[in-house]
Amino acid sequence: MGTDTKSNQALTKSALASVLRHDLPASLVVFLLAVPLSLGVAVASGAPPAAGLIAAATGGVVAGLLGGSAVQISGPAAGLSLVVAELIAVYGWRATCLITLLAGGLQLLLGTFRVARAMLVVSPAVVHGMLAGIGLVIALGQLHVVLGGTPQRSAVENLVELPGQVATIHGHAVFVGLLTVGVMIGWNRLPRRLRVVPAPLAALVVSSATALLAGWDVTRLDLSSSLVGWVAPVWPRGDWHGIIEAVLLVALLAGVESLLCAVAVDKRRDGGRGDLDRELAAQGVANIVSGALGGLPVAGVIVRSTANLRAGARSRWSAVMHGLWILVFALCLWQAITLIPVEALAALLIFIGVRMTDLGRLRGLHGHGEVPVYFATMAGVVLLGLPEGVLLGLGLAALSALRRLTRVTVRARPEPDGRWHVLVGGSLTFLGVPRIVAELHTVPPGVTVDLDLNIDFMDNAAFEAVHAWRQEHERGGGSVDIDELHDEWYAMAASGARVFPVKSPPRAPERWWLPWAHRRGPVAVPSERAGPPPAPDHLLAGAREFHRRTAPLVRPFLHAMARRQDPSHLFITCADSRVVPNLITASGPGDLFTVRNIGNLVPRWGSAPRDDSVMAAIEYATGALGVRTITVCGHSGCGAMAALLAGGDRAAGLPSLGRWLRHGDHTLARFDADSGLEGLEGLEGLEGLEEGGGTGPLDRLCRTNVIQQLENLRTIPRVDELVRQGRLELVGLYFDISAARVHVLGQPPSTGSLPDLVDRHP
Structure with a gap:
């Protein structure tokens, strides 16, 4: 059978037309945004400015070509700046490049073994709290640069030294910083046709031109040392335990940030989901190349990825071309970078740092009770350090999850007909036994009890407690009718069958669709309807039955669609x-x-x-x-x-x-x-x-x-x-x-x- 060369040629022409129409303009927009951000991240990390451009070009070309997310943009991330700054302070810049290379090798290994989904087990509250803490640390440190001083080693020291720094303000540096922030704030209020140029680039151009024309005394970027030639990374000197921890920290933080970014971007675009394992492996290759060339660690970045998507990108060629534009800029127009005041980049970083503390995310976290995890992680990063803050957030998230998993709802109340209704909900483990026993013993002896078990797990201790109470109550002349809304955990345990600790999907309450007159229980009404219509009490009883039986089953779906x-x-x-x-x-x-x-x-x-x-x-x-x-x-x-x-x-x-x-x-x-x-002989027979x-x-x-x-x-x-x-x-x-x-x-x-x-x- 022959090959349809005409259709293949038409497909190629169609793909090329899409790239030229959509991806090429988008790559230019992202390139203009990536240059100032990459330089700013390099400055915040204490690395050579060129390292930011190297990482941006590598992330665009390598991760763009090999990645599993079609429109994600990779490059130096502000969220890794604290880690890189600490590594440079401890091991030096060339050793930090080797740590980046080794972290990339670990990411490539993890992606090859397809464990990307497992890395998403980190609570988003921890990730967002970490980024918020990093943003505050960056903003506090760079504020000293804008004021004409030098950042201290920690956020607490920066905060303590801030009043003295304000008292000795250096005029020109402050002017440049205020001008940069002012342009960033006011840029989005300009007409849309002027906002084609990204706000960070516009702010740096305006502040650089103003400082040059006014002759202000500012500090300029120096690329002479970083563009002289390639210098090979060196092995870090120090305890090998610390080196392994550094590699793990860079690999995991960069990997998690990249995967979360990929998931977020895929939700905003039409088309299939990306391949997360392929994306993680591509990030590993990009970090290997960036570390070998003397660049910063590479990760997927949400700001540039969102800008790429909004600019109309359709394929990975937008990321690749944006990396090529950065490479051409670094090789041919690097002298223009030397005109940028360091104070302007510091002001840009302050703006970015404040934006990283996005309090709008608290709305979603509040609904799931994870706000304490967010603030604990943020405070830990600011006051203790990045690894300590992340560990604190992970520990609190684990405790919160354990508390939710072991939370038990037990309610016992009398009904108008003399029966007692007892509802037990949650995961029944030994931790909830005291509360279960205390509530069950409030039921008077000798009464009829309707016991609803709305549970997704029951261990042996919980079964023994419920079973012992039931036997005791029935020996006292009462009766217990047990209704299990999920799998029959109690019935299986009572029969001696093996109980597997697996949560099964809930099943709807039986016969929920019947009219009130044909149902048993508190919402049933007499079938003889000779008297007046049912009283409003039956509606209220039906609402109570909904809360008791149906609401726990439909709540996840209704919560997801509550806003729209x-x-x-x-x-x-x-x-x-x-x-x-x-x-x-x-x-x-x-x-x-x-x-x-x-x-x-x-x-x-x-x-x-x-x-x-x-x-x-x-x-x-x-x-x-x-x-x-x-x-x-x-x-x-x-x-x-x-x-x-x-x-x-x-x-x-x-x-x-x-x-x-x-x-x-x-x-x-x-x-x-x-x-x-x-055919009708009259209307009276209707x-x-x-x-x-x-x-x-x-x-x-x-x-x-x-x-x-x-x-x-x-x-x-x-x-x-x-x-x-x-x-x-x-x-x-x-x-x-x-x-x-x-x-x-x-x-x-x-x-x-x-x-x-x-x-x-x-």
Whole structure:
């Protein structure tokens, strides 16, 4: 079989066109952003300025070509600056390059053995707290540079020395710093066409030009020593334990930051997920090359990656080209770097450091109770040091996780019928036994107890405690009815079967869909309905049952969608209490945007009487929510359709209902034209038609009504336009109540989807 060279050539041309159209402009934007940031990270690390450019070029070309994330940008990261600064102070710069090289080898090994996912076990609260602490340390240190002084060895010393440094302010350095920060703050308020140039580059250009023209006395960057020639890394001198710790620290911090960045970027782009193991291995190769060439450690950086994505990058060629631009700049235009004041870079680092303490992340951490971990890690990094702060955060996160895993909820309360209800939730281990026993012994002897075990694990100590109490209570004349909502941990332990410590997915409470009259327990009501309707107490009891049984199961899903809904269907159906949309469509929270009214009517565009309620829902669903399907669902025995057949007699004394049913006149006219009313000898027998399904006049009118409402939807200009464009589908459903069966109306029989589960009727 021959090769289709034409199609291959067309594919190549298409890919090249995409690179030139999307990736090339994006690479220029990221290049302009990466140059000042890379120089700033090098200055904050105490490394030669050229080391930042070497790391940026290496990260772009090597990690960009080999990485598993298509649009991630790698280079020197501010989050590693404290580690590098400490390594330079202890071992020297050339030895630090070798540590970077060895850390890259370890990352390559970890990526080869596919352990990238395991590295993400670190709590995000620890990572964000670490970055916040690093940002504060950088800001405090560089503040001394802006004020004309020298950073101290620790954040505490920088804070102590700050008042004396403020008292001896050096004017020109402060002017440059204030000018740089002012440009950074005000740049985003300029018109969009001017903001093509990144704010960090604009700030450095403005401050450098102003200092040069005004003749200010500032410190300039010196690249002469770092561009003379390549110097080989040397082996660090010192205790080999410390060297191993340094390699592990650089490899793990850079690896975790890169993987978290890759995950965050993949969430913001369309397309498949990246290969994290490949990304970790690529980061290792990039660090090997960067360390060998005399560059800083390389990691994925979120600011440059986000800028790359926003600039329209589609493939890895944007990262590669941005690295090439940096390489060309370093080789050909390096003299321009010598015009940048060190104080301007320090001010840029202050701005970046403050931004790293992103308090907006506390909102998400607060919902999971991880704010203490964040602040403990941040405080540990600032007051104790980076390794100590990270270990402190990891320890607190582990204790917090252990506390959550062993947290037990035990509630015992009497019910109005004399029974006692006891709810035990959580993971039952020996740590929770004292609380379980104390609460169980509050139950009076001799009563009937409904014990609900909403647990995901039970060890032997917890089983012995519950089982012993049950035996004691039953010997005292009481009874205990145990209901396990998850796997039967208690029943398995009581039978002597082996219990595996594995959490299983929860199953929904049995028979939750039954009407109150057919359920046992506190929400059941008598089946004889001769008296008045159920009291509001039954609704409240139902709400309590929801909190007790269903809420723990659906809470994770509802929490994830609490801030935004994204339904795929607008579901218009009747207000009839027997029609439960989520039940007959097996849908859950967030799936259906539901409109209910009497007769599932959709007023025609411009019809009278005017109804804004249904129209507003349609506008919002198609305009704001972007639903892809509008479904009209009718049902058998519809009282609104019976009223139409009765000529409005059933709406006598209900003026609002009578006006509303005028929107069904087109349905009645269509029914009359299709089948006529000649078969009816009177309208007084319509009561019997509501009970039956099948082919009676009321049943046919109910089906006809669904078809008519689909046509009414097409009279709405926006709906008709979306349907014509193929962006919206209209579907008619009919629910036969007596048969508990759903039919699809208005479509020919199909052999494609669920022929045995959904009846289709033209």
